[in-house]
Amino acid sequence: MAVKAMTAKEITEKALKKENLFILDVRNEADFNDWKIEGENFEYLNVPYFELIDGVDPIKEKLPKNKEILVVCAKEGSSKMVADMLDEAGISASYLEGGMKSWSEHLEKIKVYEDQDVTVYQFVRVGKGCLSYMIVSDGEALIVDPSRFVEEYEAFAKEVGAEIKHIVDSHLHADHISGGRMLADKLGADYYLMKSEGATFDFLPLEDHEKITFKNVMLEVLAVKTPGHTPGSVSFFVNNKLLFSGDTIFVSGLGRPDLGNKVKEWAKDLYKTVYSKVSQIADDVIVLPGHYGNLDEEMNEFGYIGATLGDIRKRNEKMFNATEEQFLEQVEKSASSVKPPNFEEIVAINRRGKFVDPEKMQELEIGPNRCAVHHAG
Structure with missing residues (x-):
């Protein structure tokens, strides 16, 4: 009997x-330690595959x-072959x-959210x-920070009876290829990005569309020069209830400031963001970030990744109640972590x-996310 694919x-x-699963990973040790399910x-x-060539x-x-x-x-x-060997040895396994x-x-x-005005997925x-x-x-949809799998957004929009007419990217992403322009070109939708990001193709500058x-829906652009990966990251505030925070605020921390090799300058910008713009936003606003670091830690009781701003402030109290000097020292420590591949x-x-x-x-995208690395709890 053929082994099953999962x-x-x-x-x-x-x-x-939170079900149990035993994973036999037959990649080499370095790849496993770098990134796993x-x-x-x-x-x-x-156990690397080459160690099992003679049997399990x-x-x-x-x-x-x-x-x-x-x-x-x-x-x-390789996993299919090892699963076959396990099956021959009387051990049930999938690949x-x-x-x-x-x-x-x-x-x-x-x-993740629904009221009389909007539904958010x-x-x-x-x-x-x-x-x-x-x-x-x-019946109208806006996409925030789409990945390159544009068919998935198109198909899901049809499923929920909506037409995609607006697409926004919070910044030029460093860990994955954006589907923003691809989706806009395919559907004839409006595509927005900060001009200060330096993109060389046609788009609608968020500087001109605050x-x-x-x-x-009323989406406000919180356009501030914030760290993460770029000098022009933004967040999107929707109907005064939802903050799509891009790579500025995560459930377990803040964006990393070192990918542009301007750690101190961008860390100061992040401090201004947290202590001027973000400090004015109410605790009950729901923050929906662009990345997460740990699914088990950051998925909430409602089954999605996000939290109220009040909860994030408590969770990251050291960062939200620090002097500028303490803040900069803490943020700069995160700059030593491994950068996203490619x-x-x-x-x-x-x-x-x-x-x-x-x-x-x-090939370029393979590997873990390393954008949400700054856990400042």
């Missing part, structure tokens, strides 16, 4: 439901007898369909820690708006 979506559902109740055994006998005693086993590799082939590449690309859709790219959003009002209104090339692609072939984009 999809990235099925694994995501297990992670969200994460779940609160997931257990792991990392060396690891049989290390495998659980009463837990579901999933074999994982980079592209699928990850499409390997870690499919894990990197899966988008999980979650409804969060697209969780679980394998990357990236978040994008669809704001729907009376408010975007449609149907029952970030310079990804930013360059996003700046030009000219996209390489899908396989190259997939």
Whole structure:
């Protein structure tokens, strides 16, 4: 009997439901330590595939007898072969369909907010820690920070009976290739970005559109020079209730200030952002960030990634109640952490708006998110 494939979506559902899963990861040790499938109740055994070429006998005693086993590799082939060997040895196991590449690309859709004016959906790219959003009002939709999988947004808009007419990017992303221009070109939608980001293609500058209104939505652009990856990051304040914070505020911290090699200057800008603009926003406003660091820690009791600004202030009390000197010292410490893989090339692609072939984009994006690294609790 052929072994079964498990999809990235099925694994995501297990992670969200906090189910048990034993993962046998047959990639090399460095790749496993750098980036793996994460779940609160997931257990792991990392044994490189080349150590199992002669059979699985060396690891049989290390495998659980009463837990579901999933074999994982980079592209699928090695994990399928190991799963077959386990099956021949009388051990039931599945393999990850499409390997870690499919894990990197899966988008999980979650409804995060609804009132009489708007419905908001969060697209969780679980394998990357990236978040994008669809704001729907009376049959019209706005997309925030879309990934390059434009067909997913298009199909979901049809599913909820909406037409995508507006697209915004909070900055030029460093860890993934934006789908903003691709989606706008395909659908004829308006695409907005800060002019100060230096993009070389046509778009609507957010400097000239401090408010975007449609149907029952009023989106305010909090245009400040904030750290993260760029000099022109922005946040979007919708109907005075929802703050789409891009890479400025995360549930567990603040944006990193070092990708532009101007740590001190951008850390000062971040201080001004936190203590002037953000300090004026009410505690009950819901913050919806552009990234997260740990799914188990940052997903709330309602099943999405986000929190009220009041909760974030409490969670990161040291950062929200610091002197400027203390703040700068704390933020600069985060600059020593590992930068996102291939970030310079990804930013360059996003700046030009000219996209390489899908396989190259997939290769550039592979690996973990390292944008939400500044946990300041």
